[in-house]
Amino acid sequence: MNKFISRKGIFTSLTVIGIAVLTLSFYPKNDKLFELAKNLDIFASLIRELDTYYVDEIDPTELVTVGINAMLAELDPYTEFIPEEGSDDFRVMTTGEYGGVGALIGNRLGKNMIMMPYEGFPAQVSGLKVADELLRVDTVNVINENTGDISKLLKGPANTEVEVVVKRGEDTLTVKLTRKKIVISNVPYYGMVEGETGYIKLTDFTTNAGQDVALALQDLKAQGAKKIILDVRDNPGGILLEAVNVVNVFIPKGREVVKTIGKLDKVLSEYKTRASPLDKEIPLVVMINERSASASEIVAGALQDYDRAVLVGRTSFGKGLVQSTIPLSYNSQVKLTTAKYYIPSGRCIQAIDYSKKDEDGNGIYVADSLRKEFQTKNGRTVYDGAGIEPDVELSSRSFAPITYSLVTRSLVFSFVSEFALKHDSIVKPREFEVSEELYTSFVDWLQDKEYDYTTRVEKTIEDLEKYSEREKYFGDIKEALENLKKSVSHSKEQDLVTFKDEIKEALKDEIVSRYYYQNGVIEASLDQDPEIESALKVFADAEVYASYLTPVK
Structure with missing residues (x-):
């Protein structure tokens, strides 16, 4: 939007606000509508005077946007202004769909790179690989561009072409791609873990999340699965209705999953399962952690409240607030918190009270003394006010400083990039292991690299x-x-021996990602993830599993 149009918009707004002030001037001074109109008039007057008198030229649109964002930041982290140019990104977040080439772009070692091509989409099908350095997109040199701008260049209507020039090792390659509709799957991987146990990794709650889980369960049962692990660790949530649909895969028709309560009657809603479940009996473990939020917590909490699943992991994030998107003028919109949600036991698991602030202006965590008891269907005690607490609590996994240093300094990434240039393929993800010979070559490669750290x-x-x-x-x-x-005083050489197993694990994940992408990384982790091992132990004895769903006497 140019400056002329911005000023015109502001002056039009001033006229409207002026009429509003005249109309509302008859209200008592303490009337909320009068206060609203008065402050809007002050704000618009301020922008007008700044534009007229400030010593340098100002961008009214930029200033107003800064003001809006600062105002919304006073409320909570989830209420945000979405300008017209941000609508596409917001649509991708909620639907999981966009037109493009299907690749995650990032910056490593100061270079813009392909970080992950999505399997089966144009980037991967056309031969682009992890660590390909992006030099040009069509006619635009992107070496010094930010990754957000590069992503916009790669996106576009389905069936249109885009030419990409990349550097791979010492070679420069030109690749022509045809964009297509990219649909990001909510379930990037599912498979059999051990014996008769199936595993479903649910990473998002965009459109069709419930259907994706149902299809995965159906296929796993056809493969012989008689127990299921549903993994929502690190899942930040998404569409509330899709959370209901996921629960409906395991819970009978007509059961309440969540209700929303807010200031206005129109946000008071009760969401129930609407279809017959795919399986209401199969033993189920849901894996959660501190980064499982929102829709993930609705799923985990509802299944816990109905005693339908044993929860394994760590206490979830604690987001019990509902956001609605409201259209504004000039194709902008605001996503704002309109309600709190309550799961079947009646508890709200919101952990932070944003209506109360500490001295730094941050919301305050709900005090333990204010948390209330609720009961699951079987009479187990659960609590509100601090996320969803698992039935089987696991400690957080930590890595040695040397491993952290090797990964964050991109040394593992760089070594594997060289490895991938020399090896066309590797064995399947769960069969691949980092050999002693490969590990030794990595240690030798590190000799002239800087990776010091503090224990x-x-x-x-x-x-x-x-x-x-x-x-x-x-x-x-x-x-x-x-x-x-x-x-x-630490010895890097000794640490390379002491922490060899976890460094090998980091190497394995990175190597597998180059050949089998996101699915392969998840699959490769199944046999080396101690938390999945803990979930499997819950299934080991039917009586032990049942005991987790029974009240403590």
Whole structure:
């Protein structure tokens, strides 16, 4: 939008606001409508005077957008303004569909690259690979462009062509692709894990999530699955109705899954299962963690409230707020919080109260003393106010500082990029292992690379040193601290031996991703994920499984 149009829009708004102020001037001074009109008039007047008198030229659209975003940030993190140019990205988030080439773009080592081509879509079918450096899209040099702008260049109507120039190793390749409608699957992988146990990875709640889960379950049962793990770890949520549809796969028709309660009557809704379930008896484990949010929590919480599944993992994020999208003028929209949702037991699992702020302006976590008890169908005690708590609590997995350093410095990524240039294929994901020979070659490759790091113990000693200096005790313990430093000083060479297994795991995931993409990474992790191992143990004994769904006497 150019400056002339922006000013015209502002002055039109001023006229409307002026009429509104005249109309509302007869209301009492404490009337909310009067206060609203008054403050809108002040805001519009301010923009007008800035545009007229400020020493430098201003962009009214940019200033107003900053003001809108700052205002909405005072409410909660989920209420946001979506300008016209952001509508496409919002549509992709909610529908999982867009026109493009089907590739995730990112920046590694200062270079714009293909980070993951989606299997079966134009980028992968045309031969583009992970770590291909993007040089040009059509006539646009993209070496110094940001990844968001590159993604926009690659997107476009289905059946249109786009030419991409990439660098792979020492070679420069030109690839012509035909864009198509990209539909991102909610279930990127499902398969048999062990014996008669099937596994479904649910990563999103865009359109058809319920159908995707139903089809996966149907196929797994045909393969002989008699127990199911539904994995919603790291799933941030999405469409509320799709959460209902996923629950409906396992819960009989006509059961309440969630209800929403807000300030207006029109947001008061009750969502029930509308179809016959695919299987209401098959033993079920749902895996959650601290990044399972919103629709994921509706699914996990409803299945827990009906005692239909055993939850394994860590307490979920705690998002019990519902957002609605409301159209605004000039093709913009606002996504705002309109209600709280309540799962079948009657609990709301919202963990943060944004109506109350701490001294830094952040929402406050619901105090334990204010959390209320609720009952599941079988009479088990569950609580509101802090996410969904699993029936089987697992500790968070942590990685050694050396592993973290090798991954975050992109050394694992760079080594595997060289490996992939020399190897056309590898065995299937669950069969592939990083051999001792390959690991040794990685260690040798690291010899001239920088990957220093501070261990947790070293960091603790550093903190102790700072505090002792601040509190005047340093002179008394200086010698002891120096001796302690020497005794715990890490050896990178030794750490490469001590933490070999988890470094191998990181190498395996990266290597598998180059040949089998996202599906392969998930499949490869099935045999090395301790949390999946814990889920399998729940199924090991039918009586133990049943005991998790029975009230403690």
